């Protein structure tokens with residue numbers, strides 16, 4: 601049975617790979633893509649999302665959402681994702697346009713109109729759209745089957761020593777979401793950074809036939825170089841891990857823990873404080889991934905790219 605999924609992105613390079621994986625997934629009925637600012641400004645993250653969908657004939661509606669965090673100023677990531685937010689690939693004229701309805705309004709409307717428990721939301725950027733949808737229509741919290749979040753960290757961050765980029769970008773939104781009661785599966789940096797794209801792996805995947813592999817290769821060439829130059833790491837498949845969770849949860853180990861979001865700390869703002877020992881005695885509010893079988897992840901990704909081999 602395919603799962604109805606709404607993908608919420610801030611399309612940058614790894615978001616683009618998540619879109620590719622979801623676009624022809626055998627497990628996912630991609631209902632729509634909602635877009636927020638994050639890796640780049642909203643106009644650029646929307647354009648990048650449309651370009652990926654147009655290039656790969658992924659025919660789903662794309663809804664523009666929040667152009668800035670709820671309280672913080674927008675802080676983009678041009679060093680890693682470039683001025684366009686998806687530097688590397690060259691796209692032909694984009695044949696599709698985004699919807700007029702705001703992403704948060706769409707999310708609230710769609711979830712209320714669908715049977716309770718039918719919609720899964722996967723977020724690969726800041727949680728601003730989701731927080732706004734919850735504020736617009738609080739009862740969506742009890743109607744969402746699962747909210748899969750690429751974000752946060754149990755240990756070290758990547759944008760500060762304490763915080764991961766997506767929760768750091770909008771801590772207030774993350775706090776609203778994590779305290780809402782919505783059923784959360786958190787895929788943290790500790791897991792996603794173990795899925796790193798080595799040059800040999802990229803060389804292998806670049807041999808996969810079809811447009812998706814071509815787009816993957818052009819994107820990852822830029823992303824890998826930027827990650828190596830500016831953070832001294834190989835390119836990690838952060839966002840695609842969320843799609844892998846939907847496709848095969850057995851790739852992961854998880855624990856149910858209480859997670860709080862730091863919104864005030866001078867050095868820790870945006871930190872996901874995961875109560876691994878249970879010392880807070882608070883009821884768990886998230887299923888937190890601890891590990892992923894990276895080798896099996898790569899097989900899932902390769903199969904996803906191969907599904908576009910016959911795209912003219």
Ligand code: RIB
Nearest residue numbers: 612614615724765766838
């Ligand atoms: O920290 C990694 C996350 O931040 C990913 O979603 C990446 O796209 C950036 O948004």
Ligand code: CA
Nearest residue numbers: 610615724725
């Ligand atoms: Ca992202």
